Amino acid sequence: MLAILKAEFRKLLTVRSTYFISIFAIALSIFLSFYLSGWRASAADVLSPSYLQNVMGTALSLLPSFGALVAILLIAHEYRYNTIMYTLTSSNSRSKVLVAKLITVSVYVLALVVIGVSLSVLAMYIGLSLKSITLADQIVYWKDLIWQGLYYAWANVAFGLLLGFLFRHVVGAMSVYFLLPTIEPLLAMLLRDNAKYLPMTALNSVTQPGNLSPGKAAQVFSIYLIIGWIVAWVLFMRRDAN
Numbered sequence: 001m002l003a004i005l006k007a008e009f010r011k012l013l014t015v016r017s018t019y020f021i022s023i024f025a026i027a028l029s030i031f032l033s034f035y036l037s038g039w040r041a042s043a044a045d046v047l048s049p050s051y052l053q054n055v056m057g058t059a060l061s062l063l064p065s066f067g068a069l070v071a072i073l074l075i076a077h078e079y080r081y082n083t084i085m086y087t088l089t090s091s092n093s094r095s096k097v098l099v100a101k102l103i104t105v106s107v108y109v110l111a112l113v114v115i116g117v118s119l120s121v122l123a124m125y126i127g128l129s130l131k132s133i134t135l136a137d138q139i140v141y142w143k144d145l146i147w148q149g150l151y152y153a154w155a156n157v158a159f160g161l162l163l164g165f166l167f168r169h170v171v172g173a174m175s176v177y178f179l180l181p182t183i184e185p186l187l188a189m190l191l192r193d194n195a196k197y198l199p200m201t202a203l204n205s206v207t208q209p210g211n212l213s214p215g216k217a218a219q220v221f222s223i224y225l226i227i228g229w230i231v232a233w234v235l236f237m238r239r240d241a242n
Contacts, residue, residue: 004096007087008074008104017073018108025066026116029059033120038127046128052121052138053145059120060113060149061207067109067153068160072173074101075164094237098165105157113153148214152207155218158225159203165232199224 012018037055045051078084091097128135163173181200188195195201196211197220204210205217212220 001096001100004091004100005103007090008100009107011078012070012074012104012108015073015077017077018070021066021070022112025063025112026119029062029116029120030123032062033059034123034127037124039130041128041131041133043133046133047136049137049139051135052124053140055124056117056121056140056145057149057207059117060145060152063113063116064109064153064156067105067112068156068177069174070108071105071157071160072164072177073170074105075161076168076170076173079168080170095233098233098236102158102161105161106154109153109157110150113149117149144214148207148218151218152203155203155206155221155225159199159228162225162228162232165236166228 033055037051037058048054075084078087087097088094125135160173160177163176167173167176181204184195184198184200187198188201191198193211196205199221201210202212202217202220202224205212206214206221210217
Protein backbone atom coordinates (compact mmCIF):
# COMPACT_ATOMS: atom_id res chain seq x y z
CA MET A 1 0.00 0.00 0.00
CA LEU A 2 2.87 2.36 0.81
CA ALA A 3 4.32 1.92 -2.67
CA ILE A 4 0.94 2.72 -4.24
CA LEU A 5 0.62 5.85 -2.12
CA LYS A 6 4.09 7.03 -3.14
CA ALA A 7 3.17 6.46 -6.78
CA GLU A 8 -0.03 8.50 -6.44
CA PHE A 9 1.73 11.40 -4.74
CA ARG A 10 4.38 11.28 -7.46
CA LYS A 11 1.66 11.51 -10.13
CA LEU A 12 0.03 14.41 -8.32
CA LEU A 13 3.25 16.35 -7.87
CA THR A 14 4.80 15.77 -11.28
CA VAL A 15 2.01 17.20 -13.46
CA ARG A 16 1.94 20.91 -14.25
CA SER A 17 -1.84 21.20 -13.86
CA THR A 18 -1.55 20.57 -10.11
CA TYR A 19 0.75 23.57 -9.70
CA PHE A 20 -1.15 25.82 -12.14
CA ILE A 21 -4.49 25.20 -10.44
CA SER A 22 -3.07 25.42 -6.91
CA ILE A 23 -1.12 28.62 -7.54
CA PHE A 24 -4.09 30.24 -9.27
CA ALA A 25 -6.44 29.26 -6.43
CA ILE A 26 -4.12 30.60 -3.72
CA ALA A 27 -3.34 33.76 -5.72
CA LEU A 28 -7.05 34.45 -6.25
CA SER A 29 -7.78 33.94 -2.55
CA ILE A 30 -4.88 36.24 -1.60
CA PHE A 31 -6.05 38.94 -4.02
CA LEU A 32 -9.65 38.86 -2.77
CA SER A 33 -8.50 39.05 0.85
CA PHE A 34 -5.99 41.82 0.19
CA TYR A 35 -8.21 43.95 -2.04
CA LEU A 36 -11.73 43.39 -0.73
CA SER A 37 -11.11 42.58 2.92
CA GLY A 38 -8.00 44.71 3.33
CA TRP A 39 -7.48 47.58 0.93
CA ARG A 40 -11.17 48.31 0.29
CA ALA A 41 -12.28 47.80 3.89
CA SER A 42 -13.42 50.77 5.92
CA ALA A 43 -12.82 51.49 9.58
CA ALA A 44 -16.48 50.65 10.27
CA ASP A 45 -16.19 47.24 8.59
CA VAL A 46 -13.38 46.00 10.80
CA LEU A 47 -15.31 46.77 13.98
CA SER A 48 -17.21 43.53 13.52
CA PRO A 49 -15.88 40.86 15.93
CA SER A 50 -16.47 38.20 13.24
CA TYR A 51 -14.52 39.98 10.49
CA LEU A 52 -11.51 37.66 10.66
CA GLN A 53 -13.67 34.54 10.73
CA ASN A 54 -15.57 35.77 7.67
CA VAL A 55 -12.31 36.29 5.79
CA MET A 56 -11.14 32.77 6.62
CA GLY A 57 -14.57 31.39 5.76
CA THR A 58 -14.45 33.03 2.34
CA ALA A 59 -11.08 31.44 1.61
CA LEU A 60 -12.35 28.08 2.85
CA SER A 61 -15.32 28.33 0.50
CA LEU A 62 -13.17 29.21 -2.52
CA LEU A 63 -10.14 26.90 -2.36
CA PRO A 64 -11.84 23.45 -2.22
CA SER A 65 -13.45 23.89 -5.65
CA PHE A 66 -10.01 24.13 -7.22
CA GLY A 67 -8.92 21.15 -5.16
CA ALA A 68 -11.79 19.19 -6.68
CA LEU A 69 -10.46 19.97 -10.16
CA VAL A 70 -7.09 18.51 -9.22
CA ALA A 71 -8.84 15.43 -7.84
CA ILE A 72 -10.75 14.96 -11.10
CA LEU A 73 -7.57 15.28 -13.15
CA LEU A 74 -5.73 12.76 -10.95
CA ILE A 75 -7.91 9.93 -12.26
CA ALA A 76 -9.34 11.32 -15.51
CA HIS A 77 -5.90 12.07 -16.96
CA GLU A 78 -4.93 8.45 -16.46
CA TYR A 79 -7.80 7.33 -18.67
CA ARG A 80 -7.17 10.14 -21.14
CA TYR A 81 -3.51 9.22 -21.64
CA ASN A 82 -4.07 5.49 -21.11
CA THR A 83 -1.70 5.27 -18.16
CA ILE A 84 -4.38 3.65 -16.00
CA MET A 85 -3.28 0.27 -17.34
CA TYR A 86 0.16 0.73 -15.78
CA THR A 87 -1.41 1.83 -12.50
CA LEU A 88 -3.61 -1.25 -12.31
CA THR A 89 -0.95 -3.72 -13.36
CA SER A 90 1.50 -2.34 -10.79
CA SER A 91 -0.93 -3.15 -7.96
CA ASN A 92 -2.45 -6.43 -6.83
CA SER A 93 -5.71 -4.73 -5.86
CA ARG A 94 -7.85 -2.13 -7.56
CA SER A 95 -9.36 -1.25 -4.19
CA LYS A 96 -5.92 -0.19 -2.97
CA VAL A 97 -5.57 2.11 -5.98
CA LEU A 98 -8.92 3.72 -5.24
CA VAL A 99 -8.12 4.23 -1.54
CA ALA A 100 -4.63 5.54 -2.35
CA LYS A 101 -6.03 8.19 -4.68
CA LEU A 102 -8.59 9.25 -2.07
CA ILE A 103 -5.88 9.58 0.58
CA THR A 104 -3.67 11.51 -1.83
CA VAL A 105 -6.26 14.15 -2.70
CA SER A 106 -7.28 14.41 0.96
CA VAL A 107 -3.72 15.28 2.02
CA TYR A 108 -3.38 17.62 -0.96
CA VAL A 109 -6.52 19.64 -0.17
CA LEU A 110 -5.52 19.89 3.49
CA ALA A 111 -2.21 21.46 2.46
CA LEU A 112 -3.95 23.71 -0.08
CA VAL A 113 -6.43 24.99 2.50
CA VAL A 114 -3.89 25.56 5.26
CA ILE A 115 -1.51 27.45 2.97
CA GLY A 116 -4.26 29.35 1.16
CA VAL A 117 -6.13 30.47 4.28
CA SER A 118 -2.92 31.45 6.10
CA LEU A 119 -1.70 33.59 3.21
CA SER A 120 -5.16 35.10 2.73
CA VAL A 121 -5.29 36.22 6.35
CA LEU A 122 -1.78 37.67 6.02
CA ALA A 123 -2.84 39.50 2.86
CA MET A 124 -5.84 40.96 4.66
CA TYR A 125 -3.63 42.30 7.46
CA ILE A 126 -1.22 43.79 4.91
CA GLY A 127 -4.11 45.49 3.10
CA LEU A 128 -5.44 46.93 6.36
CA SER A 129 -1.99 48.12 7.46
CA LEU A 130 -1.50 49.99 4.21
CA LYS A 131 -4.61 52.02 5.07
CA SER A 132 -3.55 52.33 8.73
CA ILE A 133 -6.67 50.48 9.88
CA THR A 134 -6.49 48.35 12.99
CA LEU A 135 -8.68 45.30 13.29
CA ALA A 136 -10.92 45.27 16.33
CA ASP A 137 -10.77 42.45 18.87
CA GLN A 138 -11.96 39.33 17.12
CA ILE A 139 -13.98 36.32 18.21
CA VAL A 140 -13.20 33.21 16.20
CA TYR A 141 -15.12 30.01 16.81
CA TRP A 142 -12.17 27.80 16.01
CA LYS A 143 -13.88 24.47 16.62
CA ASP A 144 -16.72 25.15 14.19
CA LEU A 145 -14.45 26.88 11.68
CA ILE A 146 -11.95 24.00 11.58
CA TRP A 147 -14.34 21.06 11.34
CA GLN A 148 -16.70 22.75 8.91
CA GLY A 149 -13.89 24.07 6.74
CA LEU A 150 -11.97 20.79 6.66
CA TYR A 151 -15.08 18.73 6.01
CA TYR A 152 -16.16 21.07 3.22
CA ALA A 153 -12.70 20.88 1.65
CA TRP A 154 -12.45 17.10 1.95
CA ALA A 155 -16.02 16.56 0.71
CA ASN A 156 -15.30 18.63 -2.41
CA VAL A 157 -12.22 16.65 -3.42
CA ALA A 158 -13.89 13.34 -2.52
CA PHE A 159 -16.83 14.31 -4.73
CA GLY A 160 -14.54 15.46 -7.53
CA LEU A 161 -12.55 12.23 -7.42
CA LEU A 162 -15.81 10.28 -7.33
CA LEU A 163 -16.97 11.97 -10.54
CA GLY A 164 -13.61 11.18 -12.11
CA PHE A 165 -14.02 7.49 -11.33
CA LEU A 166 -17.62 7.44 -12.56
CA PHE A 167 -17.12 9.32 -15.84
CA ARG A 168 -13.42 8.62 -16.53
CA HIS A 169 -13.46 11.74 -18.72
CA VAL A 170 -12.19 15.22 -17.84
CA VAL A 171 -14.94 17.19 -19.58
CA GLY A 172 -17.75 14.96 -18.35
CA ALA A 173 -16.65 14.98 -14.71
CA MET A 174 -15.98 18.73 -14.62
CA SER A 175 -19.26 19.50 -16.39
CA VAL A 176 -21.26 17.61 -13.78
CA TYR A 177 -19.29 19.19 -10.94
CA PHE A 178 -20.04 22.73 -12.13
CA LEU A 179 -23.54 22.13 -13.49
CA LEU A 180 -25.00 20.58 -10.34
CA PRO A 181 -25.05 23.89 -8.40
CA THR A 182 -26.86 25.43 -11.39
CA ILE A 183 -29.41 22.65 -11.80
CA GLU A 184 -30.31 22.31 -8.12
CA PRO A 185 -32.05 25.72 -7.85
CA LEU A 186 -34.36 24.56 -10.67
CA LEU A 187 -35.06 21.30 -8.85
CA ALA A 188 -35.72 23.31 -5.69
CA MET A 189 -38.83 24.79 -7.29
CA LEU A 190 -40.24 21.27 -7.57
CA LEU A 191 -39.00 19.85 -4.30
CA ARG A 192 -39.72 22.97 -2.22
CA ASP A 193 -38.85 22.24 1.42
CA ASN A 194 -37.10 18.99 0.51
CA ALA A 195 -34.62 20.89 -1.66
CA LYS A 196 -32.40 21.21 1.40
CA TYR A 197 -31.54 17.53 0.98
CA LEU A 198 -30.07 17.99 -2.51
CA PRO A 199 -26.34 17.17 -2.52
CA MET A 200 -24.72 20.51 -3.32
CA THR A 201 -27.32 22.43 -1.31
CA ALA A 202 -26.51 20.27 1.69
CA LEU A 203 -22.78 20.65 1.17
CA ASN A 204 -23.03 24.43 0.99
CA SER A 205 -25.06 24.42 4.22
CA VAL A 206 -22.01 23.05 6.03
CA THR A 207 -20.24 26.41 5.80
CA GLN A 208 -23.09 28.79 4.93
CA PRO A 209 -26.41 29.45 6.69
CA GLY A 210 -29.07 27.15 5.29
CA ASN A 211 -32.18 25.17 6.17
CA LEU A 212 -30.00 22.44 7.67
CA SER A 213 -27.60 22.73 10.56
CA PRO A 214 -23.92 22.22 9.59
CA GLY A 215 -23.84 18.84 11.32
CA LYS A 216 -27.03 17.62 9.65
CA ALA A 217 -25.88 18.94 6.29
CA ALA A 218 -22.58 17.07 6.63
CA GLN A 219 -24.49 13.86 7.40
CA VAL A 220 -26.73 14.28 4.36
CA PHE A 221 -23.84 14.87 1.97
CA SER A 222 -21.88 12.01 3.53
CA ILE A 223 -24.73 9.67 2.63
CA TYR A 224 -24.48 10.80 -1.00
CA LEU A 225 -20.73 10.25 -0.90
CA ILE A 226 -21.02 6.77 0.60
CA ILE A 227 -23.59 5.65 -1.97
CA GLY A 228 -21.62 7.23 -4.81
CA TRP A 229 -18.35 5.65 -3.72
CA ILE A 230 -19.95 2.21 -3.45
CA VAL A 231 -21.14 2.57 -7.04
CA ALA A 232 -17.74 3.89 -8.14
CA TRP A 233 -15.93 1.02 -6.40
CA VAL A 234 -18.14 -1.63 -8.04
CA LEU A 235 -17.68 -0.07 -11.48
CA PHE A 236 -13.95 0.36 -10.98
CA MET A 237 -13.62 -3.31 -10.04
CA ARG A 238 -15.65 -4.52 -13.03
CA ARG A 239 -14.82 -2.13 -15.87
CA ASP A 240 -12.07 -2.70 -18.40
CA ALA A 241 -9.08 -0.41 -18.08
CA ASN A 242 -9.50 1.10 -21.55
